[in-house]
Amino acid sequence: MRQEELRRLLADAAEDVRLSRPASTGWERARRVRRTRRTAAAVAVAVALLTGGTALALRPAEPPPAPATTATPARSPIPNPVPVLTPPADLAYPGDPLGRLGDPVTAALSARPVRRALALYQPVDPASGVEGRIRVLGDDGFVRELDVVTPARTRDAGGNYAVPLKTGSLSPDGRTAAFAQTGEVIVVDLTTAAVRRHPIEGYLEQVLWAGDRLLVGDDDTTYEVDRATGTARKLPVSPWDMVTPDPTARTGTMLSVGGPQAGLVLTRWSADGAQRAHWPLDFRALPRGNTVDEFYGRGWQRGDLVARAGWLTTGNTGSLEGVALLNASTGVVTHLLNLGRDHGKGCCEVLGWDRDGGVLLRYDSGGLLRWRPETGEVTGVVRVLYGEVSLAAG
Template sequence: MNEQELRHLLTSSVEDVLPSQPATAGWERAGRTRRNRRAAGAVALAVALAGGGTVAALRPPDQPVLVPPIASTVTPSAGPRATGPVQRPPAELTFRPDPLARLGDPVTVPLSERPVQRALALFQPLDEEGRADGPVRVLGDDGVVRGLDVVTLAPTRDAGGNEAAALKPGVLSPDGRSAAFPQTGELIMVDLTTAAVRRTPLDGYLELAVWAGDRVLVGGDSRTYAVDRISGAASPIDVSAWDVVAPDPSAGSAAGLVESVGEWGGPKLRSRDAGGGTIRSEQRVSGSALPLPYQVNEFYGRGWLHGQRLAQAAWITSGQIDGAEGVAVLDARTGAVTHLLNLGRERAKGCCPVLGWDGWGAVLLRLEPAALARWNPDTGEITGILRDLRGVIALAG
């Protein structure tokens, strides 16, 4: 065996080694203490992502670069096509180098001193009780982790007094230039490229936000507003902030909205007009393409569109097990389930919310022991992106 072969052997032998003490138990304890905030309550500890893309360099800063620029190492899968619509994750994940892995790095500079050209991700650390444990971190496309110092965010609250972290999936704009944070009685918008802050007064307990073109849809228990990104003008819109699916960023602002209604035993998709939210159509989710007895029982977390494909976490019927964890990919036009990731019943309830899509048609999700994982439903390949990281992550498309 020559030196090159020996080096390859040693590299292969360690690339799948996982941490000896993953933070899974801490995540589960935090989840158990979170009060039920409708069916989407598990999203409070979720991770968010609509991601991928080539990393670009920032404009020259006023001070030396603290972390060298990085280039994306994510590549499309070249594996064989999956043989069936129902798939399962591997026993152990392979973790490849990825720019997002720097989310676990400490803050090195405040955002006010060095704004980003584009943010890849936001991260809010949480303690074991699910409370904020430090400021929101901003990962720029130059690999530098900044601290969000221009605003102090309070936990969101509902009418019952239940609290959750201010950072949630959907708050980071797909272009990575702005962030929208719902707060009680107002929406706080931060321009991450200038560190400027704008506050828009709104009535009610506001908890969730998701970007739809140049608007932010923000709402809570009983109302949703559409807030213009440029002017800050707000108007009510007839759509549920809990059920609305994150639109495909490439679809444009005129594209209609989709809601995934996660009713047990009868989930359905509802399309609405992008302007006022008028209902256009409604269809039940169909599992006719799945082998019996597989079916989708109920959605949870945020759904995400990629073209006409919709990905969302769900509780499923798997074999003889009712209520297993899963992730479904559907045709958003017909409601037909085309692929199903069977995650079994051994994981924590609400373990694996979908975080978005990458640029090559792979679904990004939380998957123990990964904080972020990538699933390509067309090939069945599942790989890790970021190992256990206690907190909430929102990523740009």
């Protein structure tokens, strides 16, 4: 240690024990120490504030708090249907008002008219082919016999006969029945049992209702019948391929679905029978190899959907009975119901739609099925019901 540093150290030490004015010296040193400490503390605080403010300015903003949410129970989605469906091997029969179609007759229509009919049924003996009298199932659950008229069998120009009850005979409101006959059409008011006959030349076989419009047809001509006057006008629409329209639609337009196997088409007609547009049916929405070879029976419309029976090909298997569902605005076939083989020819004719969006159809000649395209569910309606059926459905 150098001499100057030793001298300064001895001077400081001597100052601490100096006896002159010791109290004032001590207080002065104490003030210097406190002042030094306060200055150091202030500097420390300033440094801390400066550092913290800089960090705060550079830090990204906090995200706003998430709004409060209220938990809601999850909804079960409607299952997506498979485009090509087959009914279950064991059909369930959950019960249905139409299940009483096979009940015994309890009254004659003339004695007990209906407020509204749910269906018409003409039994046919499966062994002999002989048909019985037409029956009327009312919305009260009772079965009447149509006793006020006995329609004859229909026939075509080639001499082929068929029972008079057709799938389109019953009006959508269930209040009126119509029967095509050779040379006339018979109209029955089921609420009063009154009968009217309108003469129309030709071998009339087809009958259907377009809302409250009555249409009948022979082999190649469709007529619209004015029920007030009995006059008929021709419409250039095939009576075989014409679709029964949705009874709730008020547009007056009509559809037909059919054509040769190589060119199935959907055609739209105006109310006066003028052709507006047509589209080839489009099967690209179905799995590859699935198509309709030929249609049969009546097509039925509900909203933008049309259901019609036909012979199908699925994969490498053809000549299958089934039902096709197509979009009435685009011609796209969206679903097929494959009912297989081992049925009578034309086993599975569509009879219409129910109010819940189910397609009602025959299953062989001995029963009725309901197909719900939205869910793919197929259930039984009537187990055994040989004969012809017409429903208040459309």
